[in-house]
Amino acid sequence: MLDRFLKQFGKQNGEKREERVSESAETASGAPQLPDGEDIEDFDHPGRNVPPKPVKSPDEPTTLVFANSKGGVGKSTVAFLSCLKLALKRPDCLIEFIDLDRQATTSESLYRFANKKFRLISDPEFLLASGGVNNARIYQHLKSGFQLKSENEKRFVFFDTPAGTTPTEYSFMLDTDYLFVPTSASDADLGATKKFLSRLYDANPLINGGKIKFLPTVVVIPNLLEDRTEILTIYRNLREFPCFLGHPIFYSKVFRTTFNYGISDHNVVDLLRITEDFGDWLVNVVCDHSLTAYTPSTLHQI
Ligand SMILES: Nc1ncnc2c1ncn2[C@@H]1O[C@H](COP(=O)(O)OP(=O)(O)OP(=O)(O)O)[C@@H](O)[C@H]1O
Ligand SMILES: [Mg+2]
Numbered sequence: 001m002l003d004r005f006l007k008q009f010g011k012q013n014g015e016k017r018e019e020r021v022s023e024s025a026e027t028a029s030g031a032p033q034l035p036d037g038e039d040i041e042d043f044d045h046p047g048r049n050v051p052p053k054p055v056k057s058p059d060e061p062t063t064l065v066f067a068n069s070k071g072g073v074g075k076s077t078v079a080f081l082s083c084l085k086l087a088l089k090r091p092d093c094l095i096e097f098i099d100l101d102r103q104a105t106t107s108e109s110l111y112r113f114a115n116k117k118f119r120l121i122s123d124p125e126f127l128l129a130s131g132g133v134n135n136a137r138i139y140q141h142l143k144s145g146f147q148l149k150s151e152n153e154k155r156f157v158f159f160d161t162p163a164g165t166t167p168t169e170y171s172f173m174l175d176t177d178y179l180f181v182p183t184s185a186s187d188a189d190l191g192a193t194k195k196f197l198s199r200l201y202d203a204n205p206l207i208n209g210g211k212i213k214f215l216p217t218v219v220v221i222p223n224l225l226e227d228r229t230e231i232l233t234i235y236r237n238l239r240e241f242p243c244f245l246g247h248p249i250f251y252s253k254v255f256r257t258t259f260n261y262g263i264s265d266h267n268v269v270d271l272l273r274i275t276e277d278f279g280d281w282l283v284n285v286v287c288d289h290s291l292t293a294y295t296p297s298t299l300h301q302i
Contacts (some may be wrong), residue, residue, distance in 0.1 A: 012094060056177075061155040063176035064286060065216070069199075070192035071163030074182040074223040076106040077258055078249070079160040082180070083110070085272060085279030086156060087118050090287065094155040096121050098141075100133055100170075101162035109259045133165075135172040156286070162177075167200045174200075178286060179216040180246070182223040183238075185230035190237045193220070199242045217292040218243035219285070220299070225250045238299050244292060245301045247281040 066079040079097075087095050098121045099107035107120050114120050117166065125137045142157060159176070167173055179200075183193040218241075222234045225248050235245060254274050257267035272279060285291055291302060 020123045061157045062178075062182065062286060063142065063159070063216075064178040064181045065159040065161060065170075065173050065176045065181065067159075067161040067165050067170070067173060067196075068181050068183060068193055069164055069166060069196045070183070072190050073184055073189050073193070074221070074249070075163075076101065076160050077255060078180060078182045078221055078223060079158055080106050080258060081271065081275055081279060082262060082282050083156075083158045084113065084268065085275075086283055086286065087113070089274070089279070089283045090154075091117065092153065093117070095119070096154060096155070097160070098122075098126065098138075098155045099160050100126060101160055102127065103162070105259050112265075115227045133170050134170070135170070138172045139175075150159070151209070154287075162213075166196075168293075174215060176216045177289075178292075179218045180221050181218065182221040182242075183234060184224035184250075185222065185233040187224075190234065194238065197238065201241060203281060206248065215295075218242070219246040221246045222248040235299060235301075241299055242295050242297055243299060244296065245299050246285070247278045249278050 027107065064082070066075045066082075066286070068075060083095055083097050086093065094117055096119045097107060097110055099105075107122065110118075110120055121141065123137065123141065126134055126141075128134050145236075159173075161170060161173075165173070173179060181193060181196065183189045191261075200215070220234065220238055220241075220243060222231050222245070224229065227250075231245075231248050252274055254267075254270050258271055260267050
């Protein structure tokens with residue numbers, strides 16, 4: 001199915017830029033610049049307390065989690081966009097998508113794109129009867145899974161998570177490569193995101209005996225933005241955290257049909273178009289580990 005999608009996407013993408021979706025959020029967004037006269041400080045300090053992760057062996061997958069304890073901030077939307085964009089830009093890669101949300105919104109919508117290189121992994125054992133996540137089963141899956149054909153073949157594993165996740169309960173999250181944390185600039189979302197990041201960075205007695213060993217590359221994704229000033233609102237609220245501030249995604253009505261899995265793929269094609277810059281940025285970040293090979297001492301824009 002992804003082939004059909006790729007074809008359609010390629011065909012439509014070749015059309016003139018003027019024919020782009022009129023409410024293009026991406027046109028409104030462009031690069032993540034701040035309003036005139038305001039600037040995000042460019043910190044260039046080495047990380048605090050958290051040692052860099054050890055170099056991975058080539059057959060280990062690159063793992064990406066989309067999480068925030070707050071609901072409705074765009075975890076599923078950004079996960080959906082990101083894995084499709086990677087599949088389009090890097091058809092040589094093996095991509096797996098694991099939906100840890102029982103609502104399964106993302107996986108149901110991705111199902112039609114699944115093929116040999118793009119797999120939806122559903123295993124009832126990933127979730128416990130109590131409603132929590134089976135961390136041990138996830139580790140087991142990451143160690144097995146795809147048989148890579150060559151050293152150059154890369155495997156990526158995406159995780160969408162439900163609202164209410166905590167780093168304590170979803171401890172596998174701390175061992176992943178990238179933790180993307182979408183948030184809007186609303187007070188409620190920023191308050192919850194702050195709590196989520198605090199829990200992540202506070203030494204938690206249940207995690208590694210209270211000491212953080214390694215952390216994923218944490219990237220806050222500004223989402224559902226009305227205008228550029230909201231990037232600054234997010235920066236000001238979260239600047240204390242030693243993580244990255246990613247490419248913004250602006251509010252657009254086009255997102256309303258993201259999870260429509262009817263006969264046509266037009267909704268997805270439109271969505272990928274208006275988020276083209278975000279998608280390109282994301283693929284660069286996850287394919288080039290050197291871009292985030294340090295831990296900033298405060299929120300740092302990439
Ligand atoms: N940039 C955006 N512009 C407009 N609507 C958006 C945008 N991002 C997400 N949405 C919409 O916001 C709603 C919530 O998004 P989504 O389901 O991705 O959030 P979530 O964090 O996964 O929620 P949950 O916690 O319930 O899993 C959806 O209706 C989605 O279409
Ligand atoms: Mg969701």
